[in-house]
Amino acid sequence: MGAAIESSSEKIATRAAYGKTLLELGKENKDIVVFDADLSGSTQTKHFAKEFPERFFNMGIAEANMVSTAAGLAKAGKIPFVSSFAMFATGRAWEQVRNSVAHNHANVKICATHSGLTVGEDGASHQIIEDIAIMKAIPSMTVIVPADSVETEQVIRAVAEYNGPVYVRLGRAAVPVIYDDNYKFEIGKADVLREGTDATIVATGVMVSRALEAAQIASSQGKSIEVINVASIKPLDTETIVKSANNTKKVITAEEHNIWGGLGDSVASAILENASEKVSFKRLGVNDLFGQSGKAEELLEHYELTAERLLSLV
């Protein structure tokens, strides 16, 4: 169980934690090389670029070439971190991720920022809500969505250690810090942030803090809600999720992603295949709609990715 700092009002973007951790890793491991596609200021790889210009490659606005080039470096023994906006790193370059990277078991880390609706004002062309679906469908691909800055640092360190292709989904907007420094992330493990008996919210990314908020409000109304943070979407911690589902018999998933193909579908499959109890199940996500321009916070309200909406489902 993670150490949740529920009273914290501090907000940090996961991309900021990524940039900071990448810089630290660069000092520790000379095999780490970083690629960006003309977005190093936004993705925060600029910090690594400034310190290690010889190991940083700005590939220009050419994501397909960037991903396949990284695969070549990985086959030569390097550990490439590849960054762009999630829309382009996973969408534009999907086929390169599939064939150049995953099919070659190439040790490439696709760490993409600006995922989901919380990209904000740029609007639908940049708000990818399909990336979890298209990345997890690739055989052998690991898919991780950190919930806050502390977890992001842990995730980036864990994926650098792990030998194999990984997709890490990061965000633009500042999000509440949930964890303290004692937290330890592990690939394939979910984290029960709060125990409860009446329902389980299984959340990922920006929705984790909202799930905690919902659980807190529910508690004042006499309802006991369990909250599980699933950062490791693939591999999925089926054991932890199914155990909770069997206990509470009611599961709601929450994600800043299309309801089709995201965390919800993975959790639904895990429960259908493994739960011994009859479990009621609901998904909260983007309801098969494209996003639009607006502030991150406003968009989450507009598309009902809120604690209030979660409360209405428990």
Next chain:
Amino acid sequence: MSNTVQTNLNLVKEKALEIRINSLKMIHAAKSGHPGGSLSIADLLSSLYFGGHMKYNPQNPQAEDRDILVVSKGHSSPAVYSTLGLAGFFNIEETINFRKLGSPFQGHIDSIRVPGVEISTGSLGHGLSNANGFAIAAKLDNNKKKVFAILSDGELQEGQSWEAFMAAAHFKLDNLVAIIDRNRIQLDGWTEETMALDSLEDKLKAFNWNTLVIDGHNPEEIDQALNKAYELAAANNMPVAIIANTVKGKGVSFMEDQVSWHGVAPKDEDLAKALEELK
């Protein structure tokens, strides 16, 4: 890049013939595969592996001082597997199981299953990017190894190829030689009718590459072009493209320049006729 390589041209010719013969036997046994593009690169592969241009170690395929070859046209797997078998990476007899369930010899070249294959390809347009990655890694390590890439001409219709040409020049990858198998035929017909590539040399020059144009079936010209490529790259710190004018299906009269032999297996009588010609 290193200096001029001394080449035994007779050995190169002999091995090229063996690559052609084994490739056709593989495709015949599999009843599927790509004879045309395998025959068109047989002389290029033979020069690289048996003309002394590539440093490799079949006992230690991942040896740090080895040179790298990326074959972007992964469908020419019969020629690649035949070459690696002849070079001693595995028993060439095993390649007869090409394209069969459980065989390491997948339809398109596979780096996980076959020693000596540096990176799996098959989806066209990836290979030059992959080769750029190897070339960048070698530079980071101050490793003097050479990186070669064999590209098809048809795959240059993929936009990614040009992203990669642009990047290789931008990063001054003077340890990279790309050889283009300019056989002028793709699956649906002539390249110039399907989606014109000419003038290919002008395009590459405009992308700041050194260029050489040769007969891709003449071992002496291939040998000289490779030696010239190392010189050019060292002189201006830019990558080199060798446009190798080739004939699809080269060596078998009824397959030469025939679109229909891009991806069709020879039947028993076709194989017998082809082997008779190649003897």
